[in-house]
Amino acid sequence: MSALHKPGIYSAHVRATQELVAIKILPSKLLRTRSFRRKLRRELGILSICRHHPNIMRLYGVYKLGAHTAIVFELAAGGNVLHQGHHCLRRRARSLESLRVETTPQNELASRHSISTEFASGLSILCRYTERHVSGIIGSIASALMYLHDRKLFHGDVRPHHILYSTAEFDARVFLANFGRSSTWASLLRSSIASFGWNNRFDLRFLPPFLIQQLEGSGKRHPVRPEKAIQVDVWALGVTMYVLLYADFPYNGATERELCHRILHDRLVFPPDSSRAARDLLQRMLAKTPEVGITMAQVTQHPWIQSHVSSNRVWALDKPFSFAERYYSELNCRRTRVHDIIDLMDILLPVCERASAEEYRPSTVSTDGHPVVPKAPLSADARPSGTFHLN
Secondary structure, three states: OOOOOOOEEEEEEEOOOOEEEEEEEEOOOHHHOHHHHHHHHHHHHHHHHOOOOOOEOOEEEEEEEOOEEEEEEEOOOOEEOOEEOHHHHHHHHHHHHHOOOOOOOHHHHHHHHOOOHHHHHHHHHHHHOOHHHHHHHHHHHHHHHHHHHHOOEEOOOOOHHHEEEOOOOOOOOEEEOOOOOOEEHHHHOOOEHHHHOOOOHHHHOOOOHHHHHHHHOHHHHOEOOHHHHHHHHHHHHHHHHHHHHHOOOOOOOOOHHHHHHHHHHOOOOOOOOOOHHHHHHHHHHOOOOHHHOOOHHHHHOOHHHHOOOOOOOOOOOHHHHHHHHHHHHHHHHHHHHOOOOOOHHHOOOOOOOOOOHHHOOOOOOOOOOOOOOOOOOOOOOOOOOOOEEEO
16 A cells, blocks of 8 residues: 555555455545544544444545555445446446437537536436335435434435445445544534534535524524434435435525525425325425434335335436536535535545536546546546555
8 A cells, every 4th residue: 555645535456355445545634633533533433333234335444554544445336326337327328228218318418508428428327217216225225324323323414425336237235425424422412513514505405494493593502412313314315315206306495595494384395296105205204393203214114115116207317417417516515615524525525526527527436426437637646546456
């Protein structure tokens, strides 16, 4: 590992197991901050506790590398559930054509939205999602969150782009990543709501009404009670399920104030052809009050998850494409606004979620679910120098 001397994200080949892993090199200056070291220890401790669950990103180890620190993770070779890898799409091209869904040519979509054709083809994976496929994803992540909750742990950042595919196959195992906001229940009682950084439009979309009410008032100085923290994860998974099923957020607003008002007061609306079982589960997960909310164990046992009663409805390309563009646009705005809140999985994050072609420059590998093959060259100082072996 002596070659890994620059901070950044790398892929590596483990000689002993022939396994590919992801390595994130943290610069020494970050570790000089006591608050960051405390947060890093908590996050790595939680990942160590959960390392045996198949649907939680596996932490392989932490190594001292000169002045820097190297953290070795499971490699998400398939990307996240919104933007799967291009290798999968090439293999699935014929299957996509055989679906006979209404599609717009990708080059026309790219022209309409000023986005590269590679990005358009990557996002077209969404048109493959049926209720049956989404139920498998949600069931797997619900199992991971139940595992956390049973051990008195809280994730706090369940988002579609934090659900990753282990390989580029469409039916590959999914796992939950980004534990930068995770916490033990004991730590929750010592932390204020404001300390989690849920103060922007993107994150507000994933917060339950009771938390929005606290953020709008003096309650943001109060801690999140463990029993209510569970509902934060349930609600966020419900929003994620809605996004994957309907290519839209359950509540929308032109401003943060309007968005909060709609989350607090509006009724949940579904497309007319959604299944009854899916609507029932979403209504339980997106309950306005935590007292009537569903637990993660109940989510895993719901008929929509267990009995394969979901439909085979398939989206056309245009709707998920335009939604994914909006999703990543808001996500990038959130990262700009909360740059001082450092998540382990966001440190030195390559700029690979940008919509425009001139900004689309992923690094060699990303642990947050983006393509492992660069689509545009980076300068010698900006990009990792290649693949390395672990001794």
